[in-house]
Amino acid sequence: MISYAISIKYMLAGYAIIFIVLGTYIVSLFIRWQRFKRDLETIRNLEKEIPAQ
């Protein structure tokens, strides 16, 4: 039988990995979404400005 102390340590490590990797991926989706939205806005603003010049 695996000791409780060792078993808990590995269990926590496993769940920490799950939370960190999944969390990082979700944050990366959000950051990329914000970046593309900003790019889209910038291009649309440029399109409006250039014909007016």
Next chain:
Amino acid sequence: MKSQPKLLTLLTVLSVILFIGALAMVFLYAPLEAVMNYVQKIFYFHIANAWVGMLGFIVAATAGVIYLVKKDLKWDIVEMAAVEISLVFFFIAIITGSIWAKPSWGTFWTWDARLTTAAILEMIYLAYLLLRKGIEDPERRARFSAVYTLIGAISVPVSFLSIRIWQTIHPAVIGGGTSGAQGSFGMTPAMLMTMFFCLATFSVIFVALLWYRIRLGRLAEQVDQLKYQFMQ
């Protein structure tokens, strides 16, 4: 880009509720396994991550086939989204499996049939991302990617069946494994229920993330098109 559909918001809320429910089932409902005790609790999320990882690679191959038939770039976006998400889930499955292996097998890694085929599977799809980066023309990229996911999908059943085909120390959850399997355990009805709940939970999370990633892909495509028009 249209505002977020109500169904996606609903799916997101459901994913969060199910995720909390899955954690509660793992830690409060499923009994402690007699030999491995707490570390066995990794099993529920390990198997759920592996399941959605493989599911996504199959979804990607299906999207690839549809692209090759219809030549519609929206299926390329679906394919790319499925591969990216599956890479994340499958990576978690490999790492959690490795952490579980240390107290069970005495090592983080061994070149066992299941572990090796899983690592190869992950690398095949990492190479897919590199392939896409190397091709600029969207249609050519989509065509090559579709064919690649079709060939890559062969490694999914190979990895899944590896514990039944070859002598391996990895235990089989569905059906009997090989005689050399180490770390296997008899599942009580509560353990089985928890496992199926986690499989369902991660399937819902996968669908929600896939939808978000597809929306991101469409937005990226829109930005690219506008940039191209603007440069003309």
